[in-house]
Amino acid sequence: MPVKPNNRIRRFDVFAEYRKQDEQDKGMPADQAKGYGLWVAKVVAARKFGRLKDRDRPTADEARKRRRRKWRVLSGKPQTDKLFDHEIIERMGQDFYKEVFAPAIRRAREQGQDYEQIRDRLRRRWKPES
Numbered sequence: 386m387p388v389k390p391n392n393r394i395r396r397f398d399v400f401a402e403y404r405k406q407d408e409q410d411k412g413m414p415a416d417q418a419k420g421y422g423l424w425v426a427k428v429v430a431a432r433k434f435g436r437l438k439d440r441d442r443p444t445a446d447e448a449r450k451r452r453r454r455k456w457r458v459l460s461g462k463p464q465t466d467k468l469f470d471h472e473i474i475e476r477m478g479q480d481f482y483k484e485v486f487a488p489a490i491r492r493a494r495e496q497g498q499d500y501e502q503i504r505d506r507l508r509r510r511w512k513p514e515s
Contacts, residue, residue, distance in 0.1 A: 387485070388478070388480050388481045388484050388485055389481065389511070389512065389513060390477040390478055390481045390485075390486070390511050390512075390513045391476065391477055391478040391481070391513060392476050392513050393513055394486070394507075394508045394511045395508075396504045396508070397426050397430055398473055398476075398477065398486075399490065399500065399503065399504045399507065400422075400425075400426045400429065400500055400504065401422040401425075401426035401469070401473055402422060402473070402486065402487060402490045403422075403490055403494065403500045403503075404421065404422040404425050404426065405418045405419055405421065405422030405423075405469070406418075406422075406487075406490060406491060406494055407494075410494075415466070416465075416466035417455055417456075417466070419465075419466035419469035419470070420455075420456050420457060420463070420464045420465045420466050420469060421457060421464075422469065423464045423468055423469040423472065423473065424457040424459055424464035427459055427464065428459065481511075485511070486511075489507055490503070490507070493507065
């Protein structure tokens, strides 16, 4: 029987994983790529829904300093690999993430598909256990 997610898969989840894999492919260490994927997904979601606070928008000087840090910070909270694990992987289920979700995103990226092409198509196939 195929592995099903514990919860509904969100566009947010797909975007975070897609960007995580992008950064890993560019040479970023896996732990840092997880934190980056989570951070960028939250920033994009906040901008889309108008929830990005002015204090979350870095000045040019802060942006330079942030590039030298391992973890990006959002609302005072470092966006780490452990937070990615909790907010993405644990939410959907570790088996589903490892056996279905991450490999499906990887295959789509290897086929040259961008996020917009896969975000809804892949999610339709994954229904959580009822």
